[in-house]
Each structure stands twice: as structure tokens, then as C-alpha cells.
Amino acid sequence: MPRVASTDQQGPMQLAFGVLREYGIIFAFLVVFVTLSLMTSAFFTTRNMLNVLDQSAQVGLVALGATVTIIGGGFDLSSGAIFAAAGATAALIARQGYPAAGLAAGMLVGLILGSINGGLISGLRINSFVATLATALVIRGFAFVLTGGLLIQIEDPGFAFLGRGRFLDAKIPVYFFFGFALFVWFLLSRTTFGRYVYAIGGNEEAARLSGVRTSLVRTTTFAISGLSAGIAGVIGASRIATGQANVGTAITLSAIAAVVIGGTSITGGEGAVWRTLFGVLLLQLISNGLNILNVPPFYQLIVQGSVILFAVALDALRHRSP
Amino acid sequence: MVQERGVEGPNAPQPHVEARGISKRFGGVQALIDINLTVEQGSIHGLVGENGAGKSTLGKIISGALRQDEGEFVVDGRPAHYTSPRDALAGGITMIQQEIALVPKLSVLENVFLGIESNRAGVVQNRDTRRRFEELITRSDFDLPADVPVSSLSVADQKKVEILKAVARNARLIVMDEPTAALPDDETAKLIEIVRGLREAGTTIVYVSHFLEEVLSVADTVTVLRNGELIRTSPAQDETPESLVTAMLGRSVSLAFPPKSFPAPDAPVVLSVKNVSRRGGIEDIAFDIRAGEIVGLAGLVGSGRSEVARTIFGADRRDTGVIEIDGQPVKIDSPGEAVGAGIALLPESRKDQGLLMKLVVGHNVSLPHLNTVSQGIVIQGRRELRETTELLEHLDVRPPQASIRVDSLSGGNQQKVLFAKWLFRRPRLLIADEPTHGVDVGAKRAIYNLITRLAEEGMGVLLISSELEEVLGLAHRVLVMRRGRIVAEFEDRPGDRSALSEDAVMRAAFATD
Numbered sequence: 001m002p003r004v005a006s007t008d009q010q011g012p013m014q015l016a017f018g019v020l021r022e023y024g025i026i027f028a029f030l031v032v033f034v035t036l037s038l039m040t041s042a043f044f045t046t047r048n049m050l051n052v053l054d055q056s057a058q059v060g061l062v063a064l065g066a067t068v069t070i071i072g073g074g075f076d077l078s079s080g081a082i083f084a085a086a087g088a089t090a091a092l093i094a095r096q097g098y099p100a101a102g103l104a105a106g107m108l109v110g111l112i113l114g115s116i117n118g119g120l121i122s123g124l125r126i127n128s129f130v131a132t133l134a135t136a137l138v139i140r141g142f143a144f145v146l147t148g149g150l151l152i153q154i155e156d157p158g159f160a161f162l163g164r165g166r167f168l169d170a171k172i173p174v175y176f177f178f179g180f181a182l183f184v185w186f187l188l189s190r191t192t193f194g195r196y197v198y199a200i201g202g203n204e205e206a207a208r209l210s211g212v213r214t215s216l217v218r219t220t221t222f223a224i225s226g227l228s229a230g231i232a233g234v235i236g237a238s239r240i241a242t243g244q245a246n247v248g249t250a251i252t253l254s255a256i257a258a259v260v261i262g263g264t265s266i267t268g269g270e271g272a273v274w275r276t277l278f279g280v281l282l283l284q285l286i287s288n289g290l291n292i293l294n295v296p297p298f299y300q301l302i303v304q305g306s307v308i309l310f311a312v313a314l315d316a317l318r319h320r321s322p
Numbered sequence: 323m324v325q326e327r328g329v330e331g332p333n334a335p336q337p338h339v340e341a342r343g344i345s346k347r348f349g350g351v352q353a354l355i356d357i358n359l360t361v362e363q364g365s366i367h368g369l370v371g372e373n374g375a376g377k378s379t380l381g382k383i384i385s386g387a388l389r390q391d392e393g394e395f396v397v398d399g400r401p402a403h404y405t406s407p408r409d410a411l412a413g414g415i416t417m418i419q420q421e422i423a424l425v426p427k428l429s430v431l432e433n434v435f436l437g438i439e440s441n442r443a444g445v446v447q448n449r450d451t452r453r454r455f456e457e458l459i460t461r462s463d464f465d466l467p468a469d470v471p472v473s474s475l476s477v478a479d480q481k482k483v484e485i486l487k488a489v490a491r492n493a494r495l496i497v498m499d500e501p502t503a504a505l506p507d508d509e510t511a512k513l514i515e516i517v518r519g520l521r522e523a524g525t526t527i528v529y530v531s532h533f534l535e536e537v538l539s540v541a542d543t544v545t546v547l548r549n550g551e552l553i554r555t556s557p558a559q560d561e562t563p564e565s566l567v568t569a570m571l572g573r574s575v576s577l578a579f580p581p582k583s584f585p586a587p588d589a590p591v592v593l594s595v596k597n598v599s600r601r602g603g604i605e606d607i608a609f610d611i612r613a614g615e616i617v618g619l620a621g622l623v624g625s626g627r628s629e630v631a632r633t634i635f636g637a638d639r640r641d642t643g644v645i646e647i648d649g650q651p652v653k654i655d656s657p658g659e660a661v662g663a664g665i666a667l668l669p670e671s672r673k674d675q676g677l678l679m680k681l682v683v684g685h686n687v688s689l690p691h692l693n694t695v696s697q698g699i700v701i702q703g704r705r706e707l708r709e710t711t712e713l714l715e716h717l718d719v720r721p722p723q724a725s726i727r728v729d730s731l732s733g734g735n736q737q738k739v740l741f742a743k744w745l746f747r748r749p750r751l752l753i754a755d756e757p758t759h760g761v762d763v764g765a766k767r768a769i770y771n772l773i774t775r776l777a778e779e780g781m782g783v784l785l786i787s788s789e790l791e792e793v794l795g796l797a798h799r800v801l802v803m804r805r806g807r808i809v810a811e812f813e814d815r816p817g818d819r820s821a822l823s824e825d826a827v828m829r830a831a832f833a834t835d
Contacts, residue, residue, distance in 0.1 A: 191699040192692045199689060202678040209637055209675050210690045210743070211661035269680040 024314050025263050025278045036289040043292055050170055052288050057173035058232040060280040062255035064184045065228025067276045070259055072221040073201035073268030074128035078136035079229040083248030085143040086110045086233030091152035091243020099159035103234050110230015118222030122215035143245035152243040163239030173235045185273040202269030258283050261311040335362040338495055338526045343393035353379045355550045366527045368541030371570050372762040374732050375547040377530045381497040385417035386410030414494035418484045426473035430466050431455050434487050458490055478509035495526040503760055506623040506788040514540050534563040546570055567763050579795035580774045584816050585614035592782035593751045598643030603629040604806040611782040618797030619786045621831050626806040627786045628670050631753045635667040636660040661690050666744035670755040676740045677728050683739055684710040684724025691747040713742045734765025755786045790824055802830040
């Protein structure tokens with residue numbers, strides 16, 4: 001059956017529709033942005049914009065990690081647990097008088113736990129969705145054991161700097177968010193590793209028969225996801241100067257939602273970092289705007305859910321063959 | 323058994339389906355233009371044309387899977403407006419797609435009656451469903467077990483299940499899209515018998531196929547499509563493969579194989595396989611391939627041909643044996659190591675194993691040797707684009723653009739991309755498993771030329787094909803496999819065509835121990 005090979009054969013309507021399907025997230029972002037700017041003067045101010053970025057940083061970091069695993073054809077449901085374990089580890093070490101070492105160790109814990117996830121999934125050839133569902137329980141259990149179920153509060157201001165400090169008006173987490181975005185963008189679009197991630201997500205068997213070391217690539221995607229959750233978790237603990245085991249329960253699904261809203265396909269093999277950035281910011285704009293407009297939080301849930309449904313429907317439309 | 327189907331007999335042909343002025347567009351592509359066609363009751367009507375000519379589209383419109391933009395259908399003398407396959411089925415029309423569309427984990431019986439199980443208030447009446455199944459088996463004379471999952475059946479048997487499914491739904495017209503594309507020769511012959519049997523029972527068949535001789539042997543009438551237009555409809559006995567090709571392409575193309583050029587007698591051995599076995603698959607495989615030599619691997623499906631290819635390539639683990647490249651034993655435990663040793667494998671299934679359909683053409687081409695256009699882990703994008711584009715131009719891929727998605731190309735061009743992928747860095751040995759599967763005549767010829775040229779340039783080639791003609795037409799030497807072993811070897815010698823014959827190879831492939 002003939003398929004459209006290039007867009008220049010299409011009429012203007014099809015072209016417009018194609019662009020909308022491909023770049024729908026940008027339109028959605030602009031529509032929300034302009035609407036909120038017009039509705040309230042409190043929205044488009046430097047202070048509120050920096051606020052939105054700061055509030056996006058933690059879920060944004062986790063979403064960047066999720067972008068890598070999802071493009072690679074996997075799912076990491078343990079991000080929230082790693083988030084908590086990393087924050088708890090950081091606080092426990094900071095309590096001994098080493099705040100900087102604690103923050104670094106928290107991130108390292110994320111990387112290690114992610115690598116273990118990846119090793120289990122590749123080594124035992126188990127479905128990543130189920131595997132990380134299980135490891136999430138184990139990891140959070142350990143976090144509870146480590147903290148004894150208590151809040152580990154840290155007085156040292158050095159510990160709180162990562163989450164609350166500023167550099168040139170913007171909070172430190174914003175730099176971590178965009179720095180990590182740059183890192184993931186570079187990996188995915190400029191390196192052999194990134195190409196292999198798209199390959200195993202698109203068709204693992206074909207990638208293997210092309211000589212790609214699929215186990216190693218898959219393991220690395222989960223290590224990156226773990227690292228992103230570790231950084232986010234440390235930032236979270238630093239911000240409230242507390243390590244605890246029961247945080248981050250909603251962050252995994254929010255992050256996956258942001259990835260999907262951005263237009264990265266949940267079936268793997270397709271997607272991009274810029275999509276995730278727009279997805280994260282759109283979700284944050286919506287909740288920020290609804291807050292400014294004093295919409296009750298219950299309605300915010302309804303709006304968020306509807307946005308996700310809409311995004312997934314658009315994705316399905318994009319992948320429907322003619 | 324086959325009766326002469328004269329015009330004057332008691333059952334003078336009645337039109338079953340008439341297409342009147344059917345047109346269909348997809349985006350900017352005009353898939354069908356003003357098609358007028360009459361399919362006669364109880365006949366086999368062949369539809370031929372290149373990839374993209376509109377055969378499948380027409381089949382889908384007839385069976386309700388697509389709707390035409392213009393024109394109308396008349397079924398049994400009445401205008402029909404089908405809006406879904408279910409609708410068409412109510413009118414007695416169904417289609418069997420090229421790709422198997424069964425639920426793999428359900429049993430044969432469950433698949434056949436899926437959605438039409440005997441039920442009382444929604445509760446499936448197993449005993450009654452089974453009774454209907456047995457009736458169906460008796461009536462169609464198929465030999466199929468009721469209770470095994472269809473995933474455990476051969477492709478040919480799965481096709482039978484699909485036919486049974488159509489018959490169970492009282493289909494009086496079945497559109498078959500490439501029913502034999504995935505079948506080896508012997509299974510093809512059986513399937514064709516079944517199709518003839520359906521006609522004898524009064525079913526009308528629209529038979530879409532790339533295999534022209536097959537169409538001519540089975541069809542009563544043949545329609546040729548080209549670029550969405552109907553070129554002509556004529557009785558099958560008035561056509562020859564050559565006349566069909568000329569009509570399909572709008573020009574004549576030689577169906578013959580390129581002349582064989584034989585490797586020098588002292589050409590070095592590229593690949594040497596010694597005592598390779600894999601439990602449950604292949605046993606004691608040993609052969610050599612010299613530089614410039616094309617070695618064909620023939621045998622029935624399931625005889626172990628693809629397993630040999632996969633084992634040499636490291637895709638399947640071998641239990642014993644040694645593989646040598648250029649006289650040196652090499653360690654090959656994964657495809658990555660095989661690529662490193664200079665072996666390339668064009669796998670059997672382009673879509674599932676060969677190409678990454680979601681990636682662009684260029685990224686597919688460079689994938690196995692991405693490190694050769696990278697510095698460390700950083701890909702040199704411009705260099706990659708230039709080198710892949712050059713190769714696409716060299717192999718005449720249309721369009722030769724590295725930046726478009728590979729699934730926007732036709733089957734033949736996708737197959738050329740698959741070749742490009744493995745020629746991006748020249749291998750010492752090329753293993754081609756079904757290299758012309760699902761491509762049209764023009765592309766087929768181009769692939770034959772390419773394989774011949776690669777061998778002339780000194781590459782060793784191991785060729786696997788279910789089309790025996792292809793193996794005989796290209797290979798210098800043919801190894802025949804049966805039950806996981808190499809059981810015979812035939813060598814073609816310049817100027818002596820006697821050793822390598824279809825008859826001899828088939829006899830070796832079928833012989834019983």
C-alpha cells in the first residue's frame with residue numbers, strides 16, 4: 001500500500017494536521033501560557049516563572065530519567081522509592097556531620113540502585129514494569145529500616161543549600177534540572193549509546209542482530225533513571241532539611257505522565273528530551289495557574305487527568321497507519 | 323478433479339462483485355483510480371502488480387476494511403455499502419491478510435470460532451462449538467488439531483486456520499493477500515490445492531500475489547494494476563509471466579538471473595564451519611565458503627536452514643563446533659562478535675529482525691558499525707549522514723534520503739536499506755536469509771544483481787531461500803538440509819548445467835531416511 005513518503009505531496013490541511021500531531025505539545029504549552037498570562041497579571045512575572053521552574057525541578061529530573069527508560073522500551077516504577085532512599089541516605093550521613101558527602105552519597109545510591117534494577121531486568125530477562133514494581137517495595141522497605149520510620153532532620157545550613165540556595169536569582173535545583181536535561185539530550189541524540197537506546201526500544205531483537213549489546217544498554221538506561229531519581233531525592237531532602245522514607249510516592253507516575261504528555265511514545269523507540277521538558281512544564285503551568293486562580297485542588301486533579309488522556313489519545317492518533 | 327470451466331455450461335458465470343469507478347486517496351497519494359472490475363461467482367480472480375500498485379488497497383475496500391472515496395460496489399446484483407469488515411462479512415465477504423491475524427495463545431478451535439462461539443445467554447456451549455468444528459474439518463478435509471495453540475503450528479497450518487475461520491463465517495468471497503508469501507514450495511503447493519478446493523465448493527477467491535507463475539496456475543482470470551490504475555483483466559490462459567511483468571511495470575524486464583561468474587579455483591576459503599551442532603536444531607554442520615562464492619542452502623522450512631545462519635552469526639548459542647574466518651578460529655558467542663569478525667546476517671524477517679521501523683533510514687544503515695563513524699561515544703553526525711547517503715545512492719534506494727523513516731519506503735526499497743546496513747562496512751561473509759521476501763519483480767532483479775556483484779568483488783555469500791529457483795539461479799554450490807543435517811551437495815560447473823537441477827535438490831530435500 002502506498003504510504004506518504006514526504007510531506008511536500010500533501011495538501012495544506014493534512015500538513016497542518018501533521019504538524020499539530022507532531023508538535024501538539026508546543027501548541028498546548030503556548031495556549032496554556034498565553035491564556036494564563038491574559039487571565040491574571042500574577043502569572044507572567046519573573047518571580048512566578050522562576051517559581052514554576054523550581055517547582056518543576058524534582059519531577060523534571062525523574063521525568064528525564066524516565067524518558068531514557070521509556071525510549072529504551074522499559075518502565076521504571078521504582079523512581080519514587082529511590083527518591084526516598086537517596087534523601088534518607090543523604091540525611092543519615094549529614095547527621096554524622098558530613099552534609100556535602102551525604103548529598104553526594106544520596107545521588108550515588110540512586111545510581112547504584114538503578115544499576116541493580118537494570119542488572120536484574122537484563123540478567124533475569126524479566127519485564128521491567130513488574131521488576132521495578134517489586135524493587136520499589138524492597139527499596140522503600142530499606143529506606144524505612146534505615147530511618148527507623150523517623151524524620152531525620154538536619155540543622156546544618158550546608159545541607160539545605162542544594163534545595164534552597166540561589167545562584168543568579170534562580171534556585172540551585174533549576175540548574176540541576178537543566179544541567180541534567182542537557183546531559184540526557186547529549187546522550188540520546190549525540191552518542192552511540194543514545195542511538196542504541198532508540199534501537200532496543202524500537203525492536204530489541206533487530207538491535208541484537210545488529211550487534212548491539214542490548215543487556216548493557218538496557219542496564220545503563222535504568223542506571224540513568226536511578227541517578228535522576230537519586231538527584232531529585234537529594235534535592236527534595238535538602239529542600240525540607242529532612243530525610244524520610246515515605247516521600248516521593250506520587251513522583252514516578254507524575255514523571256511518566258509528563259513524558260507521555262510531551263509526546264514520547266510509551267511503546268518505546270521514539271521520543272526526545274525537549275518533549276519531556278515541555279511535558280513537565282505544561283503540567284507545572286497548569287497546577288501553578290490553577291493555584292493562582294484559586295481553583296480548589298480537587299479540580300486540579302480532574303484537569304491533570306484530562307490532559308494526560310488527551311495527550312495519550314493524540315499519541316495513538318499519530319501512530320495510526322493511514 | 324478440476325473441470326473445464328466453459329462459458330456455456332449449466333452454471334454460466336454470474337458476477338459476484340462488481341466495482342464501478344472505485345477511487346481512493348491516502349493523503350497525497352492516489353492509491354486507486356477509477357477501477358472497474360467484475361469478479362465472477364465461484365472463480366479465482368488473480369490481482370497482480372508491483373508493491374504500491376494498489377492490490378491490497380483494492381482487496382481491503384472489497385472486504386470492508388477501507389472505504390472508497392468514489393465509486394460503488396455491486397454485490398450479488400445489489401449495491402453494497404460496507405463500512406467495516408464485520409459489515410462485509412454479513413454480506414459473505416472476508417479477507418485473509420498477508421500477516422497472520424490469529425490469537426497465538428488460543429487454540430485452533432477457539433480461533434476459528436472467535437466471536438461466533440455457540441452460546442446461551444453469553445455462556446459458551448463448548449460441546450456444540452466442538453461439534454461445529456468437527457463438521458467444518460470434515461467438510462473442508464483439513465487435517466488440523468482442535469486443541470493446540472496456534473502459535474505451535476507451522477505458518478502453513480496457521481494459514482489453514484485462517485481459511486477455516488473464513489469458511490466458518492460462511493464467507494462466499496475470500497480475498498487472500500499474499501497467501502503463500504511466508505510458505506516454502508511444498509506448503510505452497512498444498513495451499514493452492516486448498517484454494518482450488520474452495521472454488522470447487524463454490525467460493526469466490528480474489529487472489530493477490532507477487533508470485534506470477536503461482537497466480538497463473540491457480541487463477542481463472544487475472545487483473546493487472548499499475549500505480550493505482552487497472553491496466554487489463556484477461557483470462558489467465560492468455561497471459562504469461564513475461565506478459566504480466568510487462569503490464570505491471572509498463573516496460574519489459576528480464577526475469578532471468580544475472581550470468582554466474584565463478585570464483586577462481588584457488589580462491590581462499592573465507593568461512594569454514596566445522597562440526598557445528600545445536601541441540602534440538604542442527605547437527606554436525608560442516609562446510610566451507612570461498613571468496614567470491616555463493617553457496618545456497620536449500621531444504622524445507624524447519625529443516626534447519628535459518629538455524630544454521632543464526633548459529634554462525636552467534637544469534638543462537640552453539641553446543642559444539644568451530645567457526646573459522648580466513649582460516650583463523652573466531653570466538654562468536656553473540657551477534658556483536660560476529661559483526662566484529664566480519665560476518666553480516668540479513669535475517670529472514672525484515673520487519674521483526676532486520677530493520678528498526680521507527681528509526682530513520684540512515685540510523686538503520688549505520689547501526690551495526692556506528693563506532694566507525696564515532697569518536698569515542700560521540701557520533702560524528704555529518705560524516706554519518708554523508709556516508710549513509712552515498713551508500714543509499716549507490717544501491718539505488720528510492721528516495722536516497724537518510725533522514726526519512728524507513729517505514730515510509732516500499733518493501734523493495736526497505737530490503738535495499740537492509741543490504742545497505744550490512745554493506746556500510748564490507749563484511750567478509752554475507753548471510754542472506756530470504757533476501758527477496760515480499761519484494762516486487764523489479765526490486766528482485768536488482769537484489770539478484772547486487773548479490774552477484776558482491777560475490778564478484780570477493781565476498782563470500784551464504785544464500786537461503788524458499789524459492790528454489792532463486793537458489794539454483796544464483797548459487798555456485800547448493801547444500802541441501804534435512805532434519806538439521808546437510809544431506810547433499812550439488813555443484814554448478816561452468817558450462818555443465820546437469821549437476822544442479824531442481825529435481826535433484828527437491829529429491830534430496832524430501833527423501834526419507
